[in-house]
Amino acid sequence: MNSHLNISRRTFIKATALAVGGLVIAFSTPNAKRFLLPGIANANASEEGKKLPTPNAFLRVGTDNTLTVMLAHSEMGQSIWTTLPMLIAEELDADWSKIKVMHAPAAPEYIHTAYGIQITGGSSTTWSEFDRYRQAGALTRALLVSAAANKLGVAVESLKTENGFVISGDTKISYGDLAEAAAKLETPKTVTLKAPKDWKIIGKATKRLDGPEKINGTAMFGQDVHFDGLMTAMVARSPVFGGTVKSFDASASKKIKGVHQVLQVPSGVAVIADNYWAAKQGRDALKVEWDLGKNASLDSKAMLVEFRKLANTQGLTAASMGDIKTAAAKASKTLEAEYSLPYLAHSPMEPLNCTVKISKDACEIWTGTQMPGTDQQAAAKILGLKPEQVTMHTLFLGGGFGRRANPAADFVSEAVQVAKAAGVPVKTVWSREDDVKGGYYRPMYLHKAKIGVDAKGLPVAWEHVAVGQSIMLGTPFEAYQIKDGVDATSVEGVADSPYVKGTPNHHVSLHTPKIGVPVLWWRSVGHSHSAFVMESLIDELAHAAGRDSLDYRRQILKDHPRHLAALNLAAEKSGWGKPLAKGVFRGIAVHESFGSFVTQVAEVSVDKGVVKVHRMVCAIDCGLSVNPDSLKAQMESSISFGLGAAMQSEVTFKDGMVQQSNFHDYKVMRMNEMPKVEVYIVQSTEKMGGVGEPGLPPVAPAVTNAIFAATGKRIRTLPIGDQLV
Amino acid sequence: MITLNINGKDVQLDAAEDMPILWALRDIVHLTGTKFGCGMALCGACTVHLDGQAIRSCVTPIAAAVGKKISTIEHMQNDKVGQAVQAAWSAVDVVQCGYCQSGQIMAATALLTSNQKPTDEDIDAAMSGNICRCGTYPRIRAAIHEAANKLA
Numbered sequence: 001m002n003s004h005l006n007i008s009r010r011t012f013i014k015a016t017a018l019a020v021g022g023l024v025i026a027f028s029t030p031n032a033k034r035f036l037l038p039g040i041a042n043a044n045a046s047e048e049g050k051k052l053p054t055p056n057a058f059l060r061v062g063t064d065n066t067l068t069v070m071l072a073h074s075e076m077g078q079s080i081w082t083t084l085p086m087l088i089a090e091e092l093d094a095d096w097s098k099i100k101v102m103h104a105p106a107a108p109e110y111i112h113t114a115y116g117i118q119i120t121g122g123s124s125t126t127w128s129e130f131d132r133y134r135q136a137g138a139l140t141r142a143l144l145v146s147a148a149a150n151k152l153g154v155a156v157e158s159l160k161t162e163n164g165f166v167i168s169g170d171t172k173i174s175y176g177d178l179a180e181a182a183a184k185l186e187t188p189k190t191v192t193l194k195a196p197k198d199w200k201i202i203g204k205a206t207k208r209l210d211g212p213e214k215i216n217g218t219a220m221f222g223q224d225v226h227f228d229g230l231m232t233a234m235v236a237r238s239p240v241f242g243g244t245v246k247s248f249d250a251s252a253s254k255k256i257k258g259v260h261q262v263l264q265v266p267s268g269v270a271v272i273a274d275n276y277w278a279a280k281q282g283r284d285a286l287k288v289e290w291d292l293g294k295n296a297s298l299d300s301k302a303m304l305v306e307f308r309k310l311a312n313t314q315g316l317t318a319a320s321m322g323d324i325k326t327a328a329a330k331a332s333k334t335l336e337a338e339y340s341l342p343y344l345a346h347s348p349m350e351p352l353n354c355t356v357k358i359s360k361d362a363c364e365i366w367t368g369t370q371m372p373g374t375d376q377q378a379a380a381k382i383l384g385l386k387p388e389q390v391t392m393h394t395l396f397l398g399g400g401f402g403r404r405a406n407p408a409a410d411f412v413s414e415a416v417q418v419a420k421a422a423g424v425p426v427k428t429v430w431s432r433e434d435d436v437k438g439g440y441y442r443p444m445y446l447h448k449a450k451i452g453v454d455a456k457g458l459p460v461a462w463e464h465v466a467v468g469q470s471i472m473l474g475t476p477f478e479a480y481q482i483k484d485g486v487d488a489t490s491v492e493g494v495a496d497s498p499y500v501k502g503t504p505n506h507h508v509s510l511h512t513p514k515i516g517v518p519v520l521w522w523r524s525v526g527h528s529h530s531a532f533v534m535e536s537l538i539d540e541l542a543h544a545a546g547r548d549s550l551d552y553r554r555q556i557l558k559d560h561p562r563h564l565a566a567l568n569l570a571a572e573k574s575g576w577g578k579p580l581a582k583g584v585f586r587g588i589a590v591h592e593s594f595g596s597f598v599t600q601v602a603e604v605s606v607d608k609g610v611v612k613v614h615r616m617v618c619a620i621d622c623g624l625s626v627n628p629d630s631l632k633a634q635m636e637s638s639i640s641f642g643l644g645a646a647m648q649s650e651v652t653f654k655d656g657m658v659q660q661s662n663f664h665d666y667k668v669m670r671m672n673e674m675p676k677v678e679v680y681i682v683q684s685t686e687k688m689g690g691v692g693e694p695g696l697p698p699v700a701p702a703v704t705n706a707i708f709a710a711t712g713k714r715i716r717t718l719p720i721g722d723q724l725v
Numbered sequence: 726m727i728t729l730n731i732n733g734k735d736v737q738l739d740a741a742e743d744m745p746i747l748w749a750l751r752d753i754v755h756l757t758g759t760k761f762g763c764g765m766a767l768c769g770a771c772t773v774h775l776d777g778q779a780i781r782s783c784v785t786p787i788a789a790a791v792g793k794k795i796s797t798i799e800h801m802q803n804d805k806v807g808q809a810v811q812a813a814w815s816a817v818d819v820v821q822c823g824y825c826q827s828g829q830i831m832a833a834t835a836l837l838t839s840n841q842k843p844t845d846e847d848i849d850a851a852m853s854g855n856i857c858r859c860g861t862y863p864r865i866r867a868a869i870h871e872a873a874n875k876l877a
Contacts (some may be wrong), residue, residue, distance in 0.1 A: 077822030077859045080805035207818050214823030215814045217758020217798035221824060224757035232752070257741065275752035276761070277744045349770060349858045350763050398760070398824030399858045432763040629818060633864070637821060640860020648836040663767040663856060672849035 058136040059088055059107075061144070064162060065176035067092070068100045072110035072129065073120040074370050075636070076105070076348075076397035076404070078692045079630035080125045081210045084133050087627060090201040091137030091194060094175075095164030095336035101209055103394035106372035106387070117476060119371035121405045121628065123594035123690020126626055130688060138191040140182075147181035148173050205629035210396070222363075222368040222395045225355045225427060231260065233418045233428045234279040237268040240292040240656035241439055241516050245269060252285035265417045272422045276429055293518035296656040303444060304340060304651070306513065307467040311338065311448035315465055315511035316485045319495035322505030326458035327461035331452025335540055339449075339533045340651035341718045344442035344522055345666055350398020351435050354415035357425035359382065363390045367412060368397035368587065369468065370405030374476075379416045392432035401641070402521040406440060410518075436666045437658040441651055442522030443469040445529040447494070449537055457545020458556070459499065462506040466491055468529070469519045470512045486510050489521070493530030493593065493697065498560050500540055516652070523641055527593040531697030532646075532704070532718060535589035539705045549588050549651040549705060550576055562597040562621045563590050565682045570599035570619035573680050583607070585613060585704030595689025596622035597682075600639070600698040603675075604706035609725030613643060613675040613703055620681035622689040628681055631691050635679040638695030644669030646700035648719050729741035729790055731756070738787065746782035747771045750797060758798035758827045762856070769855030772828035772835075775799050779835035780874055781854075798827035804877065807834045813872035821859035829855050833869050842873055 039673045060068040069088055075081040085099050104110045110118050113128045141161055148166035149156045151173065158168060165172040213219040238244065248269050250262035258278025265271050269288055273279035328334065354367040355381070363383055369375050372392040380387045397404055415428035430438065445468035452461035470487035472478050481488050487510070494500060495508045522528055542552035552570050567590050570576075572672075576586065583605045590599040603615040618635045625631045648667035652659045660666040704715040713724060727738050729746075731754060738753055750756045750773070759782060762770030773782045774796040775789075801807030810833050820826050820850035829852070836843055836851040843851065848869055857865070 075822075079821070207815075208820065210823065211815055211818060211820055214820040214826050215830065217756075217827045219823050220757075221760075223761065224751075226755055226757070275748055277741075277748040277752070347858065349760070349768070349822065349856065351761065354839075396824075397822060399822045401858070429761075432765070432768075478744065582771070606857050633821060633861075636863055637860040640862060643857065663763050664764050664765070668856060668858065669860060669862070670853045670856060671862045671865070672853040674860070674866075677863050 007588065014524070015027040034324045058133065059140055060562040061140060061175050061179040061182070063176045063179050065098050065174050066100055067098050067175070068102060069092050070102050070104045072104050072118065073125045073212060074368070074372070074394055074397055074400070076120065076368070076370065076400035078125070078634060079208055079218070079627065080120070082206055082208050083111060083126055083627050083630060084129055084639065086201050086206055087133035088137035090199055091134045092141045093161040094137070094416050098164055099123045099209060106376040106390075106392035118371065119405060120370040120400070121402065123596070123694060127595065127688035127690065130626050134193050135191060138193050139188065142186050142188050142191055143182040144175050144178045146185050147178040149180065149513050151178070152538065158578070174379030180593075192546070193582070202626050203624070203628070206627050208630070210277035220395050221350050221398045222353050222355065222366060223350055223393065223398065223429070225366040227273025228423070229425055230355065231272050231274065231424050231426045232276050232279045233270045233272045233422070233426045234276075234283045234431065235265065235268045235270045235414060235418065235428060236283050236286050236288050237434070237438070238292065240290070240295050241518060242293045243290045243294050244293065246291045248289065249287040252287070253282040255671040256282045256285060261422055263418070263421045265414065265421050267417070268554060270418045270421065270428070272418070272424070279429070280431065292656060295304065297652040298516065298656045300342070300444070300652040300654070303515065306447040307340070307444070308338070310467045310511040310513065311465045314507070315467070317507065318486045318491040318510050319500060319506065319508040324342055324461050324463050324505045324507045325385045327505035328452040329449070331461055332455045333544065334609065335453070335537075335544060336538060337449055337537060337716060338446065339536065339716045340446040341529045341532060342442065343444045343654065344645055344649055345651050346401040346403035346522055347435055347666060348397070348401055348403055351432055352403070352411040352430040352438070353427060354412050355427040356415045356419035358500065359393045361385070361389060363416070364393065365390060365412065365416070366395060367415075368395050368400070368404055369412065370397070370400050370402075371407070371526050373410070374407060375409045375412040378413045382413060383420065384648065402525070403440060406520060410440065410713045430528060432663065434662045436651070436660050436662060439518035440520035441517065441667065442528055443519040444473065445516070447529070447533040449533070451537065453541060457541065459503040459541060460505060461502040461517065462500050464494055464500065464506070464508045466508070466509065467492060467511040467513065471517055471519055471521055471525065472509055485512070487512065489526040491530070492526040493534060493591065497534050498557055499534060502556055523638070524593055524696045525698040527591065527693070531589065531593070532700045533590040535591060535698060536704060536714070536716065539587070539701070539708065543708070548577070553588070553590060555588070562686060564591065565621045565631050565684070566590055566597040566599040566619045569680050569682055570601050572615050573619065573678060574601035574617035576601065585706050585709035587702045587704065589701035589705060591697040593694045593697050595687065596620055596691065596694035598698055600696045600702040602702035604703055604710060606707060606710045606724055609722065611647065611703070611707060611720055611724065613673075615676045615678070616699070616702070617678045617680070618695060619680045619682060620695065621684045621686065622694070623684050623686045624688050624689050625681050631681060632679040634691045635695040638693065639677055639699055640669045640674060642675070642696040642699030643675070643703065644720055646703055646720060647673070648721060650719050671696065723725065727787055727791060729787060729795060730793065731795045732797055733794070740787060742788035743786045744775065746785050746787055746795060749787050750782065756797055756799055760824055760827055762825065762828070768825070769827050769832060770828040772831040772855065774835060777838060779832050779837070800833060801830060801834060804834065806838045809872040809876050810834045810837060812869070813868040813875065816871060817864045817868040819861050819868050820866040821846060821861055825855060825857045829857065829865055833865070833872070837869065837876065838870055841876060843869060
């Protein structure tokens with residue numbers, strides 16, 4: 001099927017001449033809903049008809065044949081630096097070796113086609129840009145072909161394109177040689193996209209374009225920014241969230257060689273120095289007296305008691321059908337279980353950092369961020385500037401996992417405050433301890449379920465209460481994610497679960513306690529806890545019914561073909577049902593999130609209470625796979641991230657303070673713990689889903705279900721830690 | 726003034742003797758390929774070679790490097806084993822966010838320099854101090870085996 005897209009219907013496109021020669025293709029989405037921070041005027045609401053500045057382009061064709069692709073999204077490991085250029089190159093018939101990639105600045109042109117802000121998150125980049133970037137390639141190709149037709153005096157239809165050239169018989173003209181002429185042409189109103197059968201790049205495993213610079217050490221991360229006059233700052237922050245500075249004594253700090261200033265800022269006390277080492281020593285020497293505020297008694301154990309109490313009562317209704325009480329009374333058997341999961345830090349390998357240079361009417365910011373537009377607005381607000389006076393330079397992100405997408409713009413706002421107070425350009429750098437203790441965690445959750453089954457062991461009454469903080473409260477997404485007090489992300493994977501929906505009588509409700517711990521989306525958001533709960537519960541039901549875990553799921557999911565496709569492929573490839581080495585047991589879990597369906601099969605042994613995961617077999621149906629190799633990499637990544645959290649990671653509180661500080665006590669996955677991983681892709685023409693997150697949710701329950709198979713012990717609390725020792 | 730030999734060149738630094746090599750490299754010499762990850766020798770992002778041995782530069786003071794040779798990721802293109810490791814990293818397409826990869830490559834190069842045919846257990850022993858939050862471990866393992874085969 002040829003996708004014949006009427007561009008003007010959805011997007012506004014301009015082709016303009018580059019000041020330095022060449023062709024620029026720019027899109028804007030003037031009608032997309034924009035979300036702005038309170039107090040920021042929508043300065044760019046009416047972009048249509050305005051000449052777009054040259055940096056605000058999706059593609060530049062240089063007269064030297066370079067093709068510069070501007071990324072509306074941030075590269076944080078997920079390989080979007082390669083996937084989006086693949087979309088353009090496919091339609092453009094580009095010479096892949098000529099592709100250069102740049103992060104786009106913060107500008108309205110680059111707002112997410114579905115989310116309304118400039119954001120990289122929600123495993124959404126590829127599907128949300130699938131049309132826009134292909135259109136950019138197709139449009140550029142059309143202009144170049146027209147320019148060639150004019151130059152050669154032949155019909156457009158007689159020309160073909162290949163590997164960066166327009167070809168007419170024996171004559172080949174490079175795109176670079178046509179760029180200037182193409183820039184003077186009128187932009188076509190429509191473009192025809194290639195039929196999938198004609199794809200040469202989409203669907204082919206393609207090597208990362210950012211590979212070479214990340215292998216030789218030249219890739220630039222936010223942490224690597226340097227220019228003359230740049231200082232380094234570290235901020236002493238309250239050991240308790242919400243605490244404030246009562247007083248401080250900087251005399252010892254100022255004696256450290258290289259320390260220039262010690263200043264109070266809204267988030268604490270900043271030490272500004274020549275370099276990190278001096279700043280750190282200066283901060284270590286600093287004496288701060290804190291007013292710890294109202295969170296000084298935060299305690300994880302007390303929180304769990306409180307959550308448990310709340311879970312004994314119904315919360316606000318998230319999903320409801322039938323008559324739960326009558327059905328429960330008639331049930332043959334009832335299963336009642338409580339599950340809990342801790343706060344989790346994202347802890348990307350690159351500690352948070354942000355460089356800020358403020359001049360009279362402008363500000364420049366260099367950082368690795370998933371939300372440059374929001375950061376830009378936050379900086380503008382602090383400085384009394386218009387957003388467009390703040391230039392965002394997004395560098396490679398040394399991991400994001402959601403931490404670098406903060407609607408509160410915490411690390412950027414703080415860095416702006418520090419630079420403003422210091423009066424010099426400053427790079428504010430967090431230590432690992434600052435990162436682990438710094439909040440914006442995956443919230444702690446407790447789920448309680450009471451499930452009545454019929455004589456065949458199938459659920460007929462499912463009552464489910466979830467307890468945990470809301471992530472969306474106070475964010476730009478609040479308006480459409482929170483309905484009647486229920487944050488959809490708190491119950492995603494439960495309220496919309498096929499297990500719950502397929503139970504004729506069900507009730508899902510939510511308690512949202514207000515706790516002074518900053519929380520944020522952590523890779524796979526609500527699914528990071530709900531899949532563990534749901535896939536454990538369904539395993540409990542299967543065992544209670546004396547059924548095989550896989551067969552039981554297949555029966556309940558019989559009307560869910562995409563779940564089944566992922567289940568069946570993983571089952572086949574893992575050899576489900578076939579004998580394993582002595583002492584090794586399997587567990588399975590399947591979960592839908594971010595539009596994709598993933599099954600994980602874990603092979604696990606437990607020796608003297610020590611759990612070892614030997615092999616993970618993963619199958620995914622995400623619809624079209626644009627780059628199968630980066631898809632596989634994301635599954636490997638999700639398995640590592642999910643396993644580390646399931647096995648060892650937790651952030652806990654005592655006396656208001658975080659008890660962990662660095663990788664010795666906030667434990668994450670390491671090489672010796674990593675199992676063998678196999679990833680299989682369901683060949684699918686279904687709707688495209690994401691790949692950055694969906695691999696993670698079924699990891700933990702696959703492992704704990706295998707532990708149950710091995711030991712008969714049901715893990716209902718994460719991390720697994722030494723529960724079995 | 727302290728004189729350090731970095732990637733084959735003598736460099737004079739005006740820095741305190743207790744400054745970790747990491748910060749001398751990053752903030753004074755501006756060789757930023759070596760990364761800061763934890764500051765406590767817990768993650769390996771800062772791994773460099775000191776006289777060919779993999780060390781954690783975030784906890785090793787520059788005083789300890791006087792009279793020795795510091796080698797960083799920027800120098801690996803001149804090292805036979807380093808070249809093979811980088812080529813294998815490329816062939817396997819190991820990297821994701823990439824932040825830890827300088828340290829991973831330095832650790833892998835040190836391993837393959839001392840052990841031409843590492844087993845999976847040898848790799849676990851040599852590489853488990855290098856954290857990758859993106860979970861590139863299976864590909865790192867595959868790339869180390871690939872480099873070993875190419876060097877054999």
